[in-house]
Amino acid sequence: MRDAFDTLADWIDIPSVTGDEASYGDAVARALSDQGFDVERQEVLPGRFNVLARAGRPEVVFCTHLDTVPPFIGPTQKGGAIYGRGACDAKGQALAMLLAARALLAEGERRIGFLLTVGEETDSIGAARANALQAEPWKPRWTIVGEPTDNTFVRGHKGLFRCALRAHGVAGHSSQPGGPSAIHELVGALERILLEDWGHDERFGRGTVNVGRIGGGLAANVVAPAADADLLLRIVEDPDLITARLAGLLGKHVELAEGSGYGPVAFYVPPGEPSVAVAFGTDAPYLKGFGTPLLYGAGSILDAHTEGEKLARSSFERAVLDHARTARDLFARVS
Numbered sequence: 001m002r003d004a005f006d007t008l009a010d011w012i013d014i015p016s017v018t019g020d021e022a023s024y025g026d027a028v029a030r031a032l033s034d035q036g037f038d039v040e041r042q043e044v045l046p047g048r049f050n051v052l053a054r055a056g057r058p059e060v061v062f063c064t065h066l067d068t069v070p071p072f073i074g075p076t077q078k079g080g081a082i083y084g085r086g087a088c089d090a091k092g093q094a095l096a097m098l099l100a101a102r103a104l105l106a107e108g109e110r111r112i113g114f115l116l117t118v119g120e121e122t123d124s125i126g127a128a129r130a131n132a133l134q135a136e137p138w139k140p141r142w143t144i145v146g147e148p149t150d151n152t153f154v155r156g157h158k159g160l161f162r163c164a165l166r167a168h169g170v171a172g173h174s175s176q177p178g179g180p181s182a183i184h185e186l187v188g189a190l191e192r193i194l195l196e197d198w199g200h201d202e203r204f205g206r207g208t209v210n211v212g213r214i215g216g217g218l219a220a221n222v223v224a225p226a227a228d229a230d231l232l233l234r235i236v237e238d239p240d241l242i243t244a245r246l247a248g249l250l251g252k253h254v255e256l257a258e259g260s261g262y263g264p265v266a267f268y269v270p271p272g273e274p275s276v277a278v279a280f281g282t283d284a285p286y287l288k289g290f291g292t293p294l295l296y297g298a299g300s301i302l303d304a305h306t307e308g309e310k311l312a313r314s315s316f317e318r319a320v321l322d323h324a325r326t327a328r329d330l331f332a333r334v335s
């Protein structure tokens with residue numbers, strides 16, 4: 001007899017790297033339809049869609065994402081765990097939520113919805129689209145966001161601020177004075193940025209910066225006329241403060257070409273539950289119309305995005321029970 005991990009293996013075996021989520025989205029949509037949910041494919045971009053499903057008028061929505069980071073890694077099962085891309089981030093989350101919802105349906109509960117988004121791993125375009133198109137009956141009181149949190153509720157996560165720096169120089173022979181070199185100017189700005197204090201919050205910890213990509217220049221013997229870099233800051237302050245602080249560190253030959261993000265996010269934690277704060281981001285900041293968010297899921301963020309991404313069966317089974325119990329408690333609060 002097939003069990004839940006066999007279904008999860010089938011889902012992991014469907015590539016769904018960001019931008020190519022449709023086949024997996026269809027599989028999840030079929031599974032929800034088979035459970036008796038009314039299913040809608042909400043177009044985000046041509047060939048890309050969110051999956052929305054509901055049993056009745058949603059008061060509690062289960063939400064996670066359809067896309068995974070590259071590369072595709074197929075499923076294997078061993079040692080009480082399932083391995084593969086999406087095992088915990090976030091195909092395992094979707095299946096745990098579906099099984100919890102199945103138990104709730106069997107009890108006669110109909111106030112259940114699902115929102116499965118595209119693009120969470122890059123720009124949360126699916127969540128933003130769902131929020132922009134939100135209409136009756138999609139006015140839930142609560143949304144449970146599924147990400148790997150070691151089966152612990154999260155009270156908050158840091159904000160995210162993505163930016164691009166562009167440095168401008170004057171090309172010339174490297175043996176001669178002149179310039180400036182765009183690369184030298186950019187390196188100086190990045191040094192100041194890396195040495196800067198990006199704030200501290202008692203709930204969320206310290207703000208951090210990662211220089212994820214650098215490019216530019218023509219050749220070793222040519223003064224660089226242009227250079228650029230992409231940065232991601234995990235912030236504990238308002239994005240406007242971050243923008244102003246960055247501007248003061250760049251110098252006259254470097255500009256902030258792009259910059260956007262959101263501040264720290266707070267989540268509801270059920271009474272009596274232990275909780276943690278985390279550094280990673282979610283779709284939650286883009287779902288303002290979907291009620292009060294909770295953040296909980298099976299597996300560890302330390303396994304997400306790795307070659308050995310995995311989800312332990314014990315963590316998965318606990319998440320199924322916890323999701324059903326949490327939903328029951330939330331329904332009781334809105335009855």
